[in-house]
Amino acid sequence: MCGIAGFVGAENPAVLRTMARELAHRGPDGEGFLSDTKRHVHLAHRRLAILDIGGGIQPMSLPDGRITVVFNGEIYNHRSLRSELEARGHRFATSHSDTEVLLHGWVEWGEELLPRLNGMFAFALLDRAGERLVLARDRFGEKPLFWTVKNGEFVFASELGAMTKHPSLRGTGIDRLAIQKLFAYSFIPGTRTPLAGVQRLRPGSWLDINLSQIDHAPLPAPIERSYWRFSILTDAAPAGTEDDWAEELDHLLGKSVSARLESDVPLGLFLSGGVDSSAILAHAADARDPKTIDAFSIGFTEPSFDESRYAERVAKLVGCNWHLKLCDLDAVRSELVALLGRIDEPMGDSSIVPTSVLCKYAAESVKVALSGDGGDELFAGYDPFKILGLARMYDRMVPRKIHQAISVLASRLPPSERNMSFDFKVKRGLRGLSLKPSMWNAAWLGALGSREISELFEEQVDPETLYGEAITAWEQSQAGDDANRTLEFFTNLYLPDDILVKSDRSSMLESLEVRAPFLDNDVVEFARRLPIDVKLRKGVSKWILKRSLRNRLPDDILKRAKKGFGAPISRWLRQLPMPASSRTSFLNQRVLSRRWADHAAKKCDDRGALWIWLGLDARLSHLAP
The missing domain is CATH 3.40.50.620 (HUPs)
Structure with missing residues (x-):
């Protein structure tokens, strides 16, 4: 496991080292750098040494210099891939480095290497013969990778904190829609990040940057391609009982x-x-x-x-x-x-x-x-799977006005501090049922509903935009039934992004x-x-x-009931001081202050929204000072 960073642009060793230093916790065992001034590509690596301690140093290149890679993760089938490559004539310099398998695998198969990899990974590979820089991420996004094009320079890193150390990101603002989605899902789904214009590379995807005209024309827009996406195969049950x-x-x-x-x-x-x-x-x-x-x-x-x-x-x-x-x-x-x-x-x-x-x-x-x-x-394994049938029945049979009345009654249930308490489940469940089925899963997870988010941001928020990723996953699913669609939602969104x-x-x-x-x-x-x-x-x-x-x-x-890995956030928030900085001034402070006061007085359980506010206040000073 490691941290990687780099950019395509003007050479600046100090910036490259600063970006790498921001990733030191990801790789305390060593660091390495490479600058290809001809192609204006600059790569940094921080190493957490796990396999082939002596031979896995990065950046790693083939002896002929054709390929260089910086890699974060583990390839679990590296030994079988190595054997296959050796049978095809490749000769390895290390004893069992999975990083070297990426180099030879790219020479042999190009982008067809990606679906062959069984592991967790994020890597940047400089292919000098092909005049391209390639970034790739594993099927589920176990390893993070962020990127952007700012002021004509391409920048990437394992973490947002390292991204912000590049001068092209100076003055980058907050992505308001991303923060709205954070309140709506309790995580930021898809490619958005808190930083405007900075993207998360999708799981199961790779990015192709053409370097062939780097000295004669502006850097062309990177091309993102998918090599794998999780979906349910409804008509492909295995043989047997x-x-x-x-x-x-x-x-x-x-x-x-x-x-x-x-x-x-x-x-x-x-x-x-x-x-x-x-x-x-x-x-x-x-x-x-x-x-x-x-x-x-x-x-x-x-x-x-x-x-x-x-x-x-x-x-x-x-x-x-x-x-x-x-x-x-x-x-x-x-x-x-x-x-x-x-x-x-x-x-x-x-x-x-x-x-x-x-x-x-x-x-x-x-x-x-x-x-x-x-x-x-x-x-x-999650609770929503068990209530989908009831939810469909409720949605068909209960008129909107009666649903609204039930929701009002439920809002009067006294809040509990217990983990996954009855009142918490009821209130979240009813909030989701106020929406279309395609939005249920996101709303059941989220801290606030669309009307509450509109109030918080002092602008009208469109639910179709707010829950766009959930709607797309639901409507484009070929699974056919609510349970399989829900499984795809949790696997394609909640798993990688939370x-x-x-x-x-x-x-x-x-x-x-x-x-x-x-x-x-x-x-x-x-x-x-x-x-x-x-x-x-x-x-x-x-x-x-x-x-x-x-x-x-x-x-x-x-057979025991699922518990979840929780903490008494509701109680803690009543004992912590309310954030007082200006870091979240883009939010309605009056609304937040009222919510904090009501939560402290046990008039409501607003743990989800207040926890997000606390996290935004603590982290935005580092990401967007």
Whole structure:
């Protein structure tokens, strides 16, 4: 895992080093630079050394200088690709560097290399023979990559903070629509970022920059192309019985976990005691002696947020080395604002707090950790999947005026501070049902509705624009039914733009690499072929995954209700001072002050919107001073 940065433009070694320095937490083990003055391409790399410690130094070039790459991530099938390339006549200088596989793979296959890669990655590759610079990102966007063209220069980096160190971004303003979407989804979906004109490269995409006329004409607009996108294959069910499917899923997940255990540095696992992380640990114990496996958990003194007893049960069952950090969440609160200032971009997902605590704890012992990310998205693990049928029935049968009356009554329910409380679910659910089905999933996740966002920004906000990404995903889906459309929404939007952002930023702050076995190519290809009724059956989520684990994990783990990784944000916000800076002056301060006061007085639960305000206030001073 590493950090990369660079630009196409006037040579400026000081700027390149400053951009790299901003990524030092992503790569504390070394740095490297390359400037190709003929093509005006300048590359920087910060290294977190995981594989081939001595041979994986970057930027890395082929001996003939044709190709140079800076790479962030891991290619899990690098050994099989290396063997295939060697059979085609390629000769490698390193013993087992996955970075070198990218160089030879590009020479052999060009852009057809990308769908062959099984891993997490973001890289920039300078192809001197082809006079092009190529940027690429993995299928789900596990590794971040941002880019822009400003004042005639192309700039890219792993994080927004590094982007802002390039002089062409000086004076860049805030993207108001991106911030509106942050309140609407609780994350920023798609290609937008908080910075106007700065884009996120889409997962499963690559960017092509033509350098052939660099000395004679303005830099042409980069061309973005897609090489893969997740979709449900409704008419492609695997052969065999459901038990055959469960057995195959068990085999593929075990194979994925085994591949992700390769490391030249200490490695461990995250363990919450939920189905997904327990599955990863159970499979890891097949591949390794359990006594050599370190599993890390955090527990909380607040009972409604604590899952440590389940993690302990699984750890004892497997026989691994279990490490528990018991946290007083009120003590964590004191570090809250500092954490929000360090996270690269504002997030509406407050579980960044316990995730960061867990990463910091694990990083004291290991440099790599496996997680259960992706299981909920691939196998319908979230609460909305269970209520879609009721939602459709409610939408058809309940007149708008009665719905409005029900919503008013629900708004009077006393707010609770408990994790995923009844009143929280009811109020969020009813807000979504005020909209078209194509907007439900985004509205159920979001902190505010469109009318509230209009009030906050003092302008009329069009719901069709606000929820545009959700609407497009829903209407362009070929899945046919609400459950599969919802699965595609969570996998194509929520997973890359919330879950994986949270995982990457919280782990990289601690120089820790996190790997997600559920996102293995073969596991995903198999999962997208499975019918929805084996993922969600009679109210049981992740049915086929649980069936595949029935000989590995006990029923009380497989059947327990999903809890989620939360923190008592509602209570914390009542104890923190209200933001008083001018960093969010583009928002209606009167509205925010009223919401803060009402929340503090327990008149309402406005945790989502106020958390976003707190994060914006903490981070925008770094991104757009």
